[in-house]
Amino acid sequence: xxxxxxxxxxxxxxxxxxxxxxxxxxxxxxxxxxxxxxxxxxxxxxxxxxxxxxxxxxxxxxxxxxxxxxxxxxxxxxxxxxxxxxxxxxxxxxxxxxxxxxxxxxxxxxxxxxxxxxxxxxxxxxxxxxxxxxxxxxxxxxxxxxxxxxxxxxxxxxxxxxxxxxxxxxxxxxxxxxxxxxxxxxxxxxxxxxxxxxxxxxxxxxxxxxx
Amino acid sequence: xxxxxxxxxxxxxxxxxxxxxxxxxxxxxxxxxxxxxxxxxxxxxxxxxxxxxxxxxxxxxxxxxxxxxxxxxxxxxxxxxxxxxxxxxxxxxxxxxxxxxxxxxxxxxxxxxxxxxxxxxxxxxxxxxxxxxxxxxxxxxxxxxxxxxxxxxxxxxxxxxxxxxxxxxxxxxxxxxxxxxxxxxxxxxxxxxxxxxxxxxxxxxxxxxxx
DNA sequence: CCTACCGATCGGTAGG
DNA sequence: CCTACCGATCGGTAGG
Numbered sequence: 001x002x003x004x005x006x007x008x009x010x011x012x013x014x015x016x017x018x019x020x021x022x023x024x025x026x027x028x029x030x031x032x033x034x035x036x037x038x039x040x041x042x043x044x045x046x047x048x049x050x051x052x053x054x055x056x057x058x059x060x061x062x063x064x065x066x067x068x069x070x071x072x073x074x075x076x077x078x079x080x081x082x083x084x085x086x087x088x089x090x091x092x093x094x095x096x097x098x099x100x101x102x103x104x105x106x107x108x109x110x111x112x113x114x115x116x117x118x119x120x121x122x123x124x125x126x127x128x129x130x131x132x133x134x135x136x137x138x139x140x141x142x143x144x145x146x147x148x149x150x151x152x153x154x155x156x157x158x159x160x161x162x163x164x165x166x167x168x169x170x171x172x173x174x175x176x177x178x179x180x181x182x183x184x185x186x187x188x189x190x191x192x193x194x195x196x197x198x199x200x201x202x203x204x205x206x207x208x209x210x211x
Numbered sequence: 212x213x214x215x216x217x218x219x220x221x222x223x224x225x226x227x228x229x230x231x232x233x234x235x236x237x238x239x240x241x242x243x244x245x246x247x248x249x250x251x252x253x254x255x256x257x258x259x260x261x262x263x264x265x266x267x268x269x270x271x272x273x274x275x276x277x278x279x280x281x282x283x284x285x286x287x288x289x290x291x292x293x294x295x296x297x298x299x300x301x302x303x304x305x306x307x308x309x310x311x312x313x314x315x316x317x318x319x320x321x322x323x324x325x326x327x328x329x330x331x332x333x334x335x336x337x338x339x340x341x342x343x344x345x346x347x348x349x350x351x352x353x354x355x356x357x358x359x360x361x362x363x364x365x366x367x368x369x370x371x372x373x374x375x376x377x378x379x380x381x382x383x384x385x386x387x388x389x390x391x392x393x394x395x396x397x398x399x400x401x402x403x404x405x406x407x408x409x410x411x412x413x414x415x416x417x418x419x420x421x422x
Numbered sequence: 423c424c425t426a427c428c429g430a431t432c433g434g435t436a437g438g
Numbered sequence: 439c440c441t442a443c444c445g446a447t448c449g450g451t452a453g454g
Contacts, residue, residue, distance in 0.1 A: 173419075
């Protein structure tokens with residue numbers, strides 16, 4: 001064995017040397033873990049379960065992750081970022097009517113969930129299992145996200161476009177519909193996320209009573 | 212030791228012999244388990260954690276339960292029954308306006324959650340960890356509950372009181388608000404469950420747009 | 423990437 | 439209700 005060279009074992013690298021897909025082993029592990037956590041929950045999934053789905057031994061995963069919990073955080077944090085990224089431009093777009101912005105925000109939210117169904121499920125279900133410091137970072141992103149919703153509603157109320165009221169309570173009806181979506185949505189359903197978002201936005205904006 | 216008599220060890224009975232509170236040891240265990248499952252999740256809570264909160268050894272719990280999973284089911288099933296019991300009379304009350312019935316159903320739902328906050332949290336979060344046969348019973352009760360909501364909405368749409376539409380989609384906005392409530396409600400908040408239900412019902416019936 | 427292995431902890435049982 | 443204990447499994451490390 002040569003000395004002075006870092007010792008590398010097969011597959012220890014971030015990307016496989018074979019130049020096939022650009023998806024790194026780390027991404028494969030995140031996908032496998034996301035699917036398993038979504039199916040059974042974080043605590044009911046073992047490191048060996050994840051390894052089995054990836055097709056390696058449990059110990060081999062530790063070349064690509066610090067711990068099982070770090071894996072959970074990576075999944076949850078990425079989804080949190082997707083939500084924030086989706087709403088930031090809508091929250092900044094003060095020129096358009098609040099109703100249009102709320103409709104767009106709901107659509108983007110449902111699309112983020114649908115596009116990341118396993119990991120979005122983990123985000124809502126298992127974020128509490130992150131260790132305290134990391135959990136605080138998640139809570140901060142969630143707070144940022146919810147504040148953006150409230151600000152859109154507050155804009156609409158201030159301009160008289162929306163009925164006066166407490167933006168916090170109003171935002172909760174939108175966020176409830178948006179967040180609960182991850183618990184029941186299945187891609188096999190008749191309506192796609194965009195159509196569902198439009199239906200929900202109509203109901204939330206106009207109400208269920210006939211006029 | 213006399214033979215022909217069942218051997219009983221202290222505390223093995225369903226109710227303590229001391230005639231104090233009518234709360235049985237079994238109820239104590241359910242309360243302790245409910246609190247711990249709500250705090251950390253079913254799989255992250257050990258039988259020893261539950262025993263520690265009750266103040267006995269882990270092995271002693273098995274005089275009052277078949278298994279940890281049976282305890283989970285007992286908690287979840289009871290909450291499922293509370294929801295069904297709350298909505299049955301409202302769903303049967305075809306004479307009153309749908310808007311009034313929806314408002315009542317939402318209020319009852321939020322009150323069930325608030326009155327059983329730890330166990331309602333477990334109901335929504337950990338029902339999937341029940342074993343398959345028992346989980347099916349829970350799903351059936353949940354389906355019954357959701358069907359009752361849809362029937363109230365269908366009544367209102369058929370009578371022209373509510374705007375025409377898909378009762379399933381409309382029910383989802385109410386159920387989302389109702390079910391998501393368990394994730395954020397804290398009794399220290401400014402509004403009680405009844406006031407919150409009224410605010411949410413106003414928004415869902417009349418919509419967020421000003422008229 | 424693997425084999426081999428660690429101490430800790432798990433749900434649950436035996437038996438009185 | 440307890441003590442004593444079981445086999446299984448856990449997340450993770452050593453070392454190549």
